[in-house]
Amino acid sequence: MDIIVCVKQVPGTSQVEIDPVTGVLKRDGVASKLNPYDLFALEAAFRIQEQAGGTVRTLSMGPDQAISSLLETVYMGAGSGVLLSDRRFAGSDVHATSYVIQSVVRQMGHFDLVICGKQTTDGDTAQVGPEMAEMLGIEHAANVLSIDEVDEAGITVTLNLDDVLQTQRMAFPCLITIEKDANTPRLPSYRRMKERGKDMITVYSAGDLDAVDESRCGLKGSPTQVERIFPPEKNRDKELLEGTPQELQAALAALLRSRKLI
Amino acid sequence: MGLKIHQEKIDAAAGEQLVSLCPFGAISYDGTLSINSSCRLCKMCAREGPAGAITWEEEGPAAECDKAAWRGVAVFAEQRWGKVHPVSLELVGKAQQLAAVTGHPVYALLIGSQVRPAARELLEYGVDKVFVYDDPRLSDFLIGPYANAFTDFITHVHPSSILVGATSLGRSLAPKVAARMRAGLTADCTMLEMKENTDLVQIRPAFGGNIMAQIVTPNARPQFCTVRYKIFSAPQRTEVKGEVVEMQLEEAGFASRTEVLNVLRKPSNKDISDAEIIVAVGRGLKSRDDLELIRAFAEQIGAQLACTRPLIEAGWFDPRQQIGLSGRTVKPKVIVTVGISGAVQFTAGMNSSDLIIAINTDRSAPIFDVAHYGFVGDLYEILPRLLERIKEGIYV
Numbered sequence: 001m002d003i004i005v006c007v008k009q010v011p012g013t014s015q016v017e018i019d020p021v022t023g024v025l026k027r028d029g030v031a032s033k034l035n036p037y038d039l040f041a042l043e044a045a046f047r048i049q050e051q052a053g054g055t056v057r058t059l060s061m062g063p064d065q066a067i068s069s070l071l072e073t074v075y076m077g078a079g080s081g082v083l084l085s086d087r088r089f090a091g092s093d094v095h096a097t098s099y100v101i102q103s104v105v106r107q108m109g110h111f112d113l114v115i116c117g118k119q120t121t122d123g124d125t126a127q128v129g130p131e132m133a134e135m136l137g138i139e140h141a142a143n144v145l146s147i148d149e150v151d152e153a154g155i156t157v158t159l160n161l162d163d164v165l166q167t168q169r170m171a172f173p174c175l176i177t178i179e180k181d182a183n184t185p186r187l188p189s190y191r192r193m194k195e196r197g198k199d200m201i202t203v204y205s206a207g208d209l210d211a212v213d214e215s216r217c218g219l220k221g222s223p224t225q226v227e228r229i230f231p232p233e234k235n236r237d238k239e240l241l242e243g244t245p246q247e248l249q250a251a252l253a254a255l256l257r258s259r260k261l262i
Numbered sequence: 263m264g265l266k267i268h269q270e271k272i273d274a275a276a277g278e279q280l281v282s283l284c285p286f287g288a289i290s291y292d293g294t295l296s297i298n299s300s301c302r303l304c305k306m307c308a309r310e311g312p313a314g315a316i317t318w319e320e321e322g323p324a325a326e327c328d329k330a331a332w333r334g335v336a337v338f339a340e341q342r343w344g345k346v347h348p349v350s351l352e353l354v355g356k357a358q359q360l361a362a363v364t365g366h367p368v369y370a371l372l373i374g375s376q377v378r379p380a381a382r383e384l385l386e387y388g389v390d391k392v393f394v395y396d397d398p399r400l401s402d403f404l405i406g407p408y409a410n411a412f413t414d415f416i417t418h419v420h421p422s423s424i425l426v427g428a429t430s431l432g433r434s435l436a437p438k439v440a441a442r443m444r445a446g447l448t449a450d451c452t453m454l455e456m457k458e459n460t461d462l463v464q465i466r467p468a469f470g471g472n473i474m475a476q477i478v479t480p481n482a483r484p485q486f487c488t489v490r491y492k493i494f495s496a497p498q499r500t501e502v503k504g505e506v507v508e509m510q511l512e513e514a515g516f517a518s519r520t521e522v523l524n525v526l527r528k529p530s531n532k533d534i535s536d537a538e539i540i541v542a543v544g545r546g547l548k549s550r551d552d553l554e555l556i557r558a559f560a561e562q563i564g565a566q567l568a569c570t571r572p573l574i575e576a577g578w579f580d581p582r583q584q585i586g587l588s589g590r591t592v593k594p595k596v597i598v599t600v601g602i603s604g605a606v607q608f609t610a611g612m613n614s615s616d617l618i619i620a621i622n623t624d625r626s627a628p629i630f631d632v633a634h635y636g637f638v639g640d641l642y643e644i645l646p647r648l649l650e651r652i653k654e655g656i657y658v
Contacts, residue, residue: 017434061300062299063288064298079284085299089299090300090302092448093446098437112635124449126433126449127433127436130434130437130441131437131441136448139405140405143430143434160430161430162431163430164525165526165528166403166522167522167525167526168524169520180581212393218303219303223445223481224447224477226475226478227476231474238630238633238634239636245640248637248638248639249444249651250646252637252644253652254363256563261539261596262563
């Protein structure tokens with residue numbers, strides 16, 4: 001059983017602030033971390049490996065700093081990691097990003113199963129997994145809550161479809177994205193941290209990929225374009241009430257009463 | 263197309279300036295300047311940096327897509343057991359507004375088994391043409407056949423824009439089909455507009471919601487987007503003037519490497535997405551015990567309880583009670599936020615509520631930008647007093 005887990009390094013907080021004057025992101029003191037949703041994907045992979053044997057490799061695209069996130073996956077239990085880092089991929093939208101990552105998956109050789117987190121905390125689109133699956137020519141299941149059975153030929157999973165739970169059997173190779181809280185992710189092991197280092201991580205640039213069509217990467221390969229960015233709209237008919245607790249309580253009561261809530 | 267670095271124009275001072283200018287930390291300088299893959303091509307360095315140090319090089323225009331060959335605003339009408347999901351009806355309403363700009367028709371795509379009543383319902387909401395793939399083999403959601411039917415619809419009908427509800431099913435199916443069509447897909451749009459040249463203007467929160475991004479697909483069709491439940495409003499039922507078009511997927515399209523074994527209806531939990539009145543609580547709450555106060559208040563005004571992400575992380579609430587970008591979108595008649603500062607990733611999930619009342623101690627909290635009524639005060643001083651007064655029967 002060969003598993004590839006896709007992970008991403010994301011800002012340590014989602015509270016990224018924008019300087020209203022310069023429009024520049026304030027990133028002072030904003031550390032990076034492994035996308036929290038990916039922890040459930042990693043745990044799912046390790047549990048399958050414990051049961052069925054085989055390999056777990058991790059894959060990420062991002063700047064060189066993302067090596068630290070890949071190392072974290074190695075400390076948790078991954079056999080090795082691959083980082084794709086190249087400026088030529090800058091400006092990629094979801095489509096181009098999916099294309100680039102699936103090219104790396106192809107480069108990584110045989111796999112039975114690709115596992116992704118449900119989404120990332122910075123992009124929040126939940127699209128890269130399903131788009132990659134299509135480009136790899138395999139089927140996928142999103143929002144997987146539990147892995148019910150694994151054997152040589154395939155996997156049985158239960159996925160969340162909002163009002164129903166659907167249990168399905170999928171033939172390998174396939175891709176699944178794991179729902180938040182589907183399991184309890186393990187912590188990095190201290191022993192593995194002592195034993196393993198950066199040599200577990202291979203860094204690729206565009207030139208290392210055999211079959212990558214550069215016209216499908218970066219800005220060129222991105223059907224969507226950000227036309228402009230602007231601050232969220234503020235509510236114009238607002239009323240701000242200040243005063244003593246007594247006054248505020250009375251005003252709140254009057255408001256709730258006018259709406260027949262009390 | 264790209265950024266060009268002119269090393270000869272960059273001395274140590276210019277290098278330092280460029281390093282600090284980059285909002286993404288993508289530039290480094292150690293005698294020579296380099297840009298790493300964190301670069302988002304925001305062009306800040308070319309625009310604001312030392313003149314000529316980094317320049318933006320345009321390429322010749324790419325081959326133009328023939329936009330006239332793509333007509334219509336289509337809605338993927340999600341259904342389960344023959345009933346149309348309400349988000350799809352909301353999208354029909356939005357599709358009508360968008361199509362009115364360009365004079366295009368409004369289409370619905372319906373995939374399933376025995377879905378005639380759903381097709382009829384869509385016509386009653388004013389859809390011009392409902393394209394139906396009705397086959398027993400489509401009764402369960404199978405990613406392969408569903409994507410094949412969707413693709414078949416696109417290749418036959420050539421819709422310019424396609425709106426999909428951001429349900430679990432929609433968020434799984436739309437990216438697969440968009441990838442196959444090499445089309446753009448914008449997730450979780452909160453505003454949609456149409457340009458006269460049929461470009462769909464898609465607006466969504468970005469960077470965790472601290473800014474809004476306006477996204478277009480200037481040179482590719484179709485244009486896909488997903489929209490969450492309760493962002494737009496369903497139209498009024500109207501006289502049926504549209505028609506149902508029966509579609510047939512070829513045999514090969516039903517092939518699937520996935521087999522559905524079981525479909526189980528989830529135990530019905532009261533869902534905050536459907537609540538009319540909500541009390542939402544955030545980090546202003548000091549301890550878990552204080553939830554009793556909030557619960558009493560919510561009960562008093564007949565509200566369901568909801569919360570922000572940190573309280574989910576603290577384990578105080580069920581994740582289904584979370585409002586925001588990573589939780590539910592709600593659109594109640596009244597929402598009272600208590601001790602919530604109002605980061606946009608929260609407000610994006612509730613700012614279309616009919617009436618927003620906010621209680622927070624910090625006068626500059628962003629929640630007051632979206633609230634219709636803002637109470638600058640301490641929840642611990644206001645709410646117990648209010649409950650006391652209600653108990654005394656003052657407001658009966």
